[in-house]
Amino acid sequence: MTAPHSLAADLTLDAVRERCALAASYASAAGSLAECRDTAAMVHSLGCAARTIMAALEAAQSLRPSNERRRA
Numbered sequence: 001m002t003a004p005h006s007l008a009a010d011l012t013l014d015a016v017r018e019r020c021a022l023a024a025s026y027a028s029a030a031g032s033l034a035e036c037r038d039t040a041a042m043v044h045s046l047g048c049a050a051r052t053i054m055a056a057l058e059a060a061q062s063l064r065p066s067n068e069r070r071r072a
Contacts, residue, residue: 012059019056023049 026049033042 009011011062011064016056019052019059023056024053026052 026045030042030045030049033045
């Protein structure tokens with residue numbers, strides 16, 4: 001059983017999920033482009049995947065407890 005989340009946490013988790021799904025699509029496209037030997041498009045797609053993962057990470061970090069709460 002998981003702890004209940006606030007509406008803000010639920011919305012953040014939805015945003016993380018959506019960004020992860022988008023990053024997976026970009027990564028899959030990059031793999032297909034590599035197979036086709038389209039280096040420029042592959043690099044672009046990998047960059048999009050990386051930026052999307054970073055956006056997911058930033059959103060997820062907002063869910064972590066602050067240092068003050070962890071020390072208490």
